[in-house]
Amino acid sequence: MMLKGRKVYKGVAEGEAIVTKDGISFYGGVDPETGRVVEVGHELEGQSITGKVLVFPTGKGSTVGSYTMYRMKKNNTAPVAIVNKEIDTIIAVGCIISEIPCVDKINIDDIKTGQHLIVNGNEGIVEMK
Amino acid sequence: MRLNQEEKDMLEGKFGKATQKSMEILTTLGEIFEAENMIEVHGVQIAGVSYANLGEAGLEFLNEMAEDGKVKVLTTLNPAGMDRENWQVLGIDEEFAINQNRAIDAFAKMGIITTCSCTPYLIGNTPHYGQHIAWAESSAVCYSNSVIGARTNREGGPSALAAALTGRTPNYGYHLEKNRHGQVLVSVNAPVKGTDEFGVLGKIIGDKLVELGKKIPYITGIPSATVEELKSFCASIATYGGTALFHMDGITPEYNKYPKPSDVRFEINQYEIESARAELIDDGIEIDFVSIGCPHASIHEIANIAKLLEGKKVKKEFWITTARPTKKIADEAGYTKIIEDAGAKFAADTCCVVAPIKGRFKGIMVDSAKACYYGRAKNKFKVRIGSIEQCIEEATR
Numbered sequence: 146m147m148l149k150g151r152k153v154y155k156g157v158a159e160g161e162a163i164v165t166k167d168g169i170s171f172y173g174g175v176d177p178e179t180g181r182v183v184e185v186g187h188e189l190e191g192q193s194i195t196g197k198v199l200v201f202p203t204g205k206g207s208t209v210g211s212y213t214m215y216r217m218k219k220n221n222t223a224p225v226a227i228v229n230k231e232i233d234t235i236i237a238v239g240c241i242i243s244e245i246p247c248v249d250k251i252n253i254d255d256i257k258t259g260q261h262l263i264v265n266g267n268e269g270i271v272e273m274k
Numbered sequence: 275m276r277l278n279q280e281e282k283d284m285l286e287g288k289f290g291k292a293t294q295k296s297m298e299i300l301t302t303l304g305e306i307f308e309a310e311n312m313i314e315v316h317g318v319q320i321a322g323v324s325y326a327n328l329g330e331a332g333l334e335f336l337n338e339m340a341e342d343g344k345v346k347v348l349t350t351l352n353p354a355g356m357d358r359e360n361w362q363v364l365g366i367d368e369e370f371a372i373n374q375n376r377a378i379d380a381f382a383k384m385g386i387i388t389t390c391s392c393t394p395y396l397i398g399n400t401p402h403y404g405q406h407i408a409w410a411e412s413s414a415v416c417y418s419n420s421v422i423g424a425r426t427n428r429e430g431g432p433s434a435l436a437a438a439l440t441g442r443t444p445n446y447g448y449h450l451e452k453n454r455h456g457q458v459l460v461s462v463n464a465p466v467k468g469t470d471e472f473g474v475l476g477k478i479i480g481d482k483l484v485e486l487g488k489k490i491p492y493i494t495g496i497p498s499a500t501v502e503e504l505k506s507f508c509a510s511i512a513t514y515g516g517t518a519l520f521h522m523d524g525i526t527p528e529y530n531k532y533p534k535p536s537d538v539r540f541e542i543n544q545y546e547i548e549s550a551r552a553e554l555i556d557d558g559i560e561i562d563f564v565s566i567g568c569p570h571a572s573i574h575e576i577a578n579i580a581k582l583l584e585g586k587k588v589k590k591e592f593w594i595t596t597a598r599p600t601k602k603i604a605d606e607a608g609y610t611k612i613i614e615d616a617g618a619k620f621a622a623d624t625c626c627v628v629a630p631i632k633g634r635f636k637g638i639m640v641d642s643a644k645a646c647y648y649g650r651a652k653n654k655f656k657v658r659i660g661s662i663e664q665c666i667e668e669a670t671r
Binding site: 235 | 332
């Protein structure tokens with residue numbers, strides 16, 4: 146099944162989906178050393194996003210979050226791709242500087258954790274296997 | 275999004291890697307916010323300077339950009355985490371100081387003027403009416419849009435840097451006249467005076483805008499306001515309301531350019547001002563730190579502080595945070611000597627919001643509603659707002 150959205154940052158990546166209905170703040174909400182979500186009370190608290198296709202509605206929190214994403218990429222703890230319902234500036238800039246393929250305007254309710262996804266940031270398409 | 279030949283060349287990497295990465299950031303943001311084209315900017319203000327916020331990740335990014343990136347337009351920096359000359363006296367540890375200087379060196383390598391201040395408009399990065407700029411620092415964004423009538427969106431650290439390295443920003447948001455109309459009519463029916471009270475007013479309006487889901491207030495009932503009062507107001511309304519632009523009847527340059535909003539309105543009376551002020555005074559506060567200069571103190575404020583402190587001694591830690599060029603004027607005018615003889619300290623290049631001072635103090639007294647917000651949220655201090663005169667009375671008591 147193909148979901149058509151909007152390209153945010155180029156590149157093609159595939160991996161297992163990890164889906165949340167909560168917004169994500171990379172600054173303070175994710176530990177860039179371990180790749181785990183550390184925000185207290187977050188749906189993904191304690192879970193690793195490393196190497197996954199991270200699917201969430203939109204970003205939140207400080208603009209420093211873009212730098213945290215960059216740090217995760219350098220630490221090899223970053224997600225392989227990001228899928229959003231509606232992109233915000235922090236996540237968009239984070240994907241660009243960290244070179245993480247990203248697509249938004251996707252109905253993320255159609256995606257379940259554990260599904261295998263191919264994110265095509267060149268075309269703005271998310272393919273579910 | 276339409277790009278001209280030079281912009282396309284930037285995006286294709288003909289001007290180097292940093293310029294290419296910058297253009298990628300700007301075109302992506304432009305696509306997201308549906309900009310039709312790029313516009314040239316006349317100046318940039320960059321935030322994300324304190325090492326406490328950047329961390330190694332941010333620093334690594336800056337170093338990568340500094341490999342071949344050079345700014346195209348006048349670019350200045352936000353406050354850093356410390357006074358670059360006087361950090362030891364202010365109790366900043368050496369490891370932090372080394373890292374902070376690494377970050378500032380990366381900015382300097384790109385041709386950025388490393389005066390670290392949240393009031394670029396007071397020290398030479400001063401746009402004129404109608405000019406397009408790309409500024410980060412929410413208080414300065416609000417001041418430049420509203421008080422000067424220049425045009426900028428609320429940029430983050432990386433997008434402001436990208437604008438500096440390309441001289442461009444995507445044409446959307448507050449760059450377009452259609453997005454600059456007042457949306458809410460605010461009638462102020464009480465006298466408002468002093469930096470503290472203008473900060474209180476900013477909090478009331480900011481909170482109310484969030485509640486209403488509106489962005490641009492049109493404010494009536496303020497007969498006059500000084501630069502310092504407007505500076506404090508901008509910092510506060512941007513902090514509490516996320517506001518980037520307001521119009522003030524008879525005071526800001528665009529107040530009669532657009533129709534007055536009429537469908538949404540609210541009033542502010544003496545009662546609202548008193549209760550908002552009370553919200554900025556914590557119960558049981560024990561004040562051990564007094565700080566003036568959020569946003570950075572002007573030379574006029576410093577002259578006033580010198581007058582009030584002359585011949586007195588402060589009995590608590592007392593910082594005056596300001597831009598280094600302003601501090602130099604104070605040095606030459608003799609104000610610095612009067613203030614330091616009284617035992618107060620200058621903290622240039624930094625401020626009580628970005629300096630790593632969490633845990634060092636219990637209660638802070640300030641004349642700034644913005645400083646109250648960050649004093650509580652970031653540094654876990656108890657806070658008390660008061661006028662500059664009350665701050666000095668508290669410090670010398």
